[in-house]
Amino acid sequence: LKFYQNYKAAQKIGFPILASPVDKLNPFWLLTKDFLTPLLRCLPFGLGEFSQRAYMGWNFPDFYKTHARLKSDAFTIVTPGELEVYIADPESAEDILKRAQTDFVKSPALYDMLNLLGQNVNTTNGKTWQRHRRITAPPFNERNSVIVWQEALKQTREVLEFWEELGNVRTTTDDSMTLALHVLMAASLGVNYSFRESLNSKPQTTSGHTLTYRDALNTIIRNMGLAILFRMVEKLPIPNAMLPAKMKNMKLALDEFYRYLTQMVKDERVAIASTGNTGSNADKANLMSVLLRSSDQAKEKAKARANLEATMGNKSPTNIAYLSDEEVYGNLFIYNAAGHDTTANTISYAVTLLAIYPEWQKWIGEEVDKVFSDGVGKDAGQWDYEKSFPRLRKCQAIMFETLRLYSPVVSVPRYTAHSRQKLSVNGKSYDIPPRTNIFVNIAALHTNPRYWGNDALAWRPSRWITKSTSLDEDTIIEAQPPGVFIPWTSGPRVCPGKKFAQVEFVAVLAAMMSSWRVGVVREGAETQEQSRTRVLQIVQNSKVEFTLKMKKPNRVGLKWTRKSK
Ligand code: HEM
Secondary structure (H helix, E strand, C coil): CHHHHHHHHHHHHCCCEEECCCCCCCHHHHHHHHHHHHHHCCCHHHCCHHHHHCCCCCHHHHCCHHHHHHCCCEEEEECCCCEEEEECCHHHHHHHHHCCCCCCECCHHHHHHHCCCCCCCCCCCHHHHHHHHHHHCCCCCHHHHHHHHHHHHHHHHHHHHHHHHHCCECCHHHHHHHHHHHHHHHHHHCCCCCHHHHHCCCCCHHHCCCCCHHHHHHHHHHCHHHHHHHHHHCCCCCCHHHCCHHHHHHHHHHHHHHHHHHHHHHHHHHHHHHHCCCCCCHHHCCHHHHHHHHHHHHHHHHHHHHHHHHHCCCCCCCCCCCCCHHHHHHHHHHHHHHHHHHHHHHHHHHHHHHHHCCHHHHHHHHHHHHHHHCCCCCCHHHCCHHHHHHHCHHHHHHHHHHHHHCCCCCCEEEECCCCCEEEEECCEEEEECCCEEEEECHHHHCCCHHHHCCCCCCCCHHHHEEEECCCCEEEECCCCCCCCCCCCCCCCCCCCCHHHHHHHHHHHHHHHHHHEEEEECCCCCCCHHHHHHHHHHHHHCEEEECEEEECCHHHCCEEEEECCC
16 A cells, blocks of 8 residues: 555656565565575566665666666655655755755664664754764864874875785775774874784773774674664564674674773763863864863753753753763764775775776876975875875876765765655756655766766776866866765765865875885786786675675785886
């Protein structure tokens, strides 16, 4: 009945319709889809075709294909749950993202699942979101960029020495995750780690830990679906001993990560108390200290005001301006997760693509040599952020081109909640009913041949660069029109770590290409060409697990050699 009602509602909207007998968030489907999907795909007459789109992240590697087949930048999938509308018109995408605070909000059914350790800036709406964003985003400023830059250079030097020793590197993704986590920890928590030491680091057994901070966090991020499922199962009266091994591991990772965070928060509060709770300590402008200082100060003020109001016989004020402890943990988790998984995978994809297509290494190498021979300093240790970052445009082009095809977030879900919304698609107005999930299809927008040409699916970094006649320097052209390239989305909820990620990526790539070259390691009797084709297939065999990742990254073997003078 619900399916029928939804079908009628979809007809009224007027976009082409696809049908799916399952709602992709149905718990029974979530548990059985991996087993059922291969069987469904064998059904005759395309009966099981729906299963190709019945999971989060199906948009990769579909790209623009479904839109092209339906000859439309918008279509609706009818399910027995809620309607799903997919949008690949740049103007509509911009419009939806701009109206994020009122008209197209985040669906509680989808985002509450990400409250693994508490509500946070990514999962909330309206005034609550404004409060989270106001408190958490300010530390990610230009002063922070300098820390990101320096830490990324330092970590890259260490990683490369390690990779040179290894010879055949099969851990590019794992090591990029460690590198990015260290940069994030330095810039957001003020904690410094050495890449080398962390490789052999053991859990803090003295404090009763059985996992390291990094392993606990990575277990959660790499198995986000399982973490979400565990939070559902946890509410059921099932004894711990009866949980499958995977669930027990997840419980351990969540508990361990939470214990690390509580300890860090405790330590930071002690440090704040000893330096005076003024919030003016310049060295401590990182996420952790800002979260705690602003929250604790605001909490004190709110308490004092509530006491005053109470003595005057007024009702307690409802305007909360701080984060509760649970919200502090929620935000520390989401910044930790969103802040290193995304950038790490972008680095890993880019490095692997550079190994497959070495001609682009020469291309960036020229830029890096030019920028760092102009007095900025030959040694990466002396590279100055302000002088070098803006000039490393080809390095940025490599990042943009990688994000265009391998965007960590392949579609952005929004929700009409209780109200009906007007939306213009390709100049025509449509009426979107309440309780509709509307997905900005990033993977499709990034490959729509109308904007990217016939080679939209090819990784070609030079498409971002144009020669500027006046300065005789290479410059990056912005994608036009707005909405065509939105890996960080846009509007009020644009990613607060956009600049952070750009600075980190460019530092890592410049440090690599200034002195090193990377190639694919051949297997058996493979020719160079065959090995590149094989590795490209591994790259393309990716899926969304929280963000887009290669399914089998450890099958890629890379070799780093020092660049000849
Ligand atoms: C290449 C790197 C990155 C990409 C492609 C990326 C992409 C995105 C996207 C698409 C969103 C919107 C998600 C949604 O609306 O559901 C987002 C939100 C967010 N990102 Fe990033 N991100 C990156 C790096 C970072 C970094 C380095 C940080 C932190 C240091 C970060 C923190 C966040 C947070 C907290 C949000 C939620 C913001 C809000 O809802 O107001 N991201 N990011």
